[in-house]
Amino acid sequence: xxxxxxxxxxxxxxxxxxxxxxxxxxxxxxxxxxxxxxxxxxxxxxxxxxxxxxxxxxxxxxxxxxxxxxxxxxxxxxxxxxxxxxxxxxxxxxxxxxxxxxxxxxxxxxxxxxxxxxxxxxxxxxxxxxxxxxxxxxxxxxxxxxxxxxxxxxxxxxxxxxxxxxxxxxxxxxxxxxxxxxxxxxxxxxxxxxxxxxxxxxxxxxxxxxxxxxxxxxxxxxxxxxxxxxxxxxxxxxxxxxxxxxxxxxxxxxxxxxxxxxxxxxxxxxxxxxxxxxxxxxxxxxxxxxxxxxxxxxxxxxxxxxxxxxxxxxxxxxxxxxxxxxxxxxxxxxxxxxxxxxxxxxxxxxxxxxxxxxxxxxxxxxxxxxxxxxxxxxxxxxxxxxxxxxxxxxxxxxxxxxx
Numbered sequence: 283x284x285x286x287x288x289x290x291x292x293x294x295x296x297x298x299x300x301x302x303x304x305x306x307x308x309x310x311x312x313x314x315x316x317x318x319x320x321x322x323x324x325x326x327x328x329x330x331x332x333x334x335x336x337x338x339x340x341x342x343x344x345x346x347x348x349x350x351x352x353x354x355x356x357x358x359x360x361x362x363x364x365x366x367x368x369x370x371x372x373x374x375x376x377x378x379x380x381x382x383x384x385x386x387x388x389x390x391x392x393x394x395x396x397x398x399x400x401x402x403x404x405x406x407x408x409x410x411x412x413x414x415x416x417x418x419x420x421x422x423x424x425x426x427x428x429x430x431x432x433x434x435x436x437x438x439x440x441x442x443x444x445x446x447x448x449x450x451x452x453x454x455x456x457x458x459x460x461x462x463x464x465x466x467x468x469x470x471x472x473x474x475x476x477x478x479x480x481x482x483x484x485x486x487x488x489x490x491x492x493x494x495x496x497x498x499x500x501x502x503x504x505x506x507x508x509x510x511x512x513x514x515x516x517x518x519x520x521x522x523x524x525x526x527x528x529x530x531x532x533x534x535x536x537x538x539x540x541x542x543x544x545x546x547x548x549x550x551x552x553x554x555x556x557x558x559x560x561x562x563x564x565x566x567x568x569x570x571x572x573x574x575x576x577x578x579x580x581x582x583x584x585x586x587x588x589x590x591x592x593x594x595x596x597x598x599x600x601x602x603x604x605x606x607x608x609x610x611x612x613x614x615x616x617x618x619x620x621x622x623x624x625x626x627x628x629x630x631x632x633x634x635x636x637x638x639x640x641x642x643x644x645x646x647x648x649x650x651x652x653x654x655x656x657x658x659x660x661x662x663x664x665x666x667x668x669x670x671x672x673x674x675x676x677x678x679x680x681x682x683x684x685x
Contacts, residue, residue: 309454309529310336315350315429316420318462320454320530322447322510323523344437344444345412346451350419352429359427364416367430368392371414379411384474386467389418389428389457393471396436412436412448415467420458431457446509453503454530463536465499473499483542484602485580486549490542492596500594503534508592524628525682528611532684535595536615542599543619550574551620567622568641571658571666574616575637578609578660607635609660614638614684623685625650627657631678638681641666646674650681 309320314333325338325346338346351367353359361367368381371394379395394414399407414434421428433455435448453466465475477494493499507530514523550573551566584603585591593604595612604612607628614624614637623640627648638648638655645667646657656667 312350315352315431316458317350317431318456319348320526320533321346321451322454323514323517323519323526325451340447342437342444343441344435344447344451347432347434349432350429351432353427359430361430362427364390364392364418364430367432368394368414368416371416371432371434382471384471386417386457386470387461387464389420391415391417391467391471393468396434397439409439410436411439411442412445413452413468415452415455417455417457417467420460431455446506447513449506450510450530456533463533465503465534465537469499469503469534473502475499481600483546483549483599485577486546488545488549490545490599492538492542492600496538497594497596497600500531500535500538500596504531504592504594507531520630521680524630524680528607528626528628528682529684531592531595532611532615535611536619538596539599539612539615540619543616546574546577546616547620550577567620568643568666570620571613571617571622571639571641574613575658575660575666576663578613579663581609583661606661610635610637610658613658613660618684623653623655625655625681625683625685627679627681629673629678629680631675632673634673636660636669639666643667648679648681651683651685655681 309318311318321338324340326340328337328339330336334350336348351360361370365383371377372381375398377394377396377398379397381392381394383390383392385391394416396410396412396414398410400410401407412435414432417431419429419431433452435451437444437448449468453468455467456462473495475493475496478491479494480489481492482489507527511523511527514520517523547570551570580602581598582603583605584593585605591605593608595608595615598604598608598612610626614626617624617639625638626635627638628635637658637660638650639658640653641656643656646669647654648657657669658666659669
């Protein structure tokens, strides 16, 4: 994303500024069943009851259907298991694709490769391809039998360029609240989180635990979401697409970095002089944020203008490399896991990204979702709250909250 920038002769100021925020599309959240869905931009709601059934479609033919099956009073669930639901989908569609069972975060699931014909006018049929998920939902309603979710992402067979969109749509499903900050079901199926390994944290003389394929999985998600993001490069809804891109990475990375964030907090925090424990007050929070900022500022500046130009956050943590946006996101995740509200801000005009944190004290502020965050520059060696004067143009920045 970011063009290389030299900071040796730049002057930084604690510029104070506020930004009026705009409302962008947010994930669909089911109050009834507890699942959430964060579709890529451009999907328009076409039919359903907005409770148990939803259908969406894009202008270029990508379709997404979601149905919840459940036991009603005096009525058994129509399907006894996710396998029974999957077999019925295959039968009704006369589907020729393969299917496979797996477990997603203690919930049974089946993935189905879709290859079927859809009837059209004049007796014609149209080949369709895509993927589907059959999954157990959480026990939000404490039913004897868990509700089952069917999600299908598909489109015309000749439009294989829609395939990253299909995967992204399905991977955005969080079956229950606890899954909203964990890798999605498609990524989890492709890269099961198994076999814990220890790896050194860059520059801090400590180690943290990761799953064996966390770095590969995180980079695969970044690359896929970048493919999706490129669809909106010249579109009117490019801001919404950017927000979703970073939202998808944040969700995928948050749990992968949990142990690393904890170890980094222990390493860079000082015990309270009053209590001797690790609880941070306002001053300690700012000192900790500055210490983490100095750490990410020490990373090797690296970018790939031919690819996604975003080093996944697992590799960034272990290897100490990346440009502004992975550093800003990593800083924000570490602060959030230390109970400090955080976010990021990005600018297409300046080709840059910075961190945001709800911290006390003077400095450049950015207003987002009713909070005034201090700004953090991650690629120049300056403290929290300082921003290069030439980048303080209010309208050039887009705030991204992960709350």
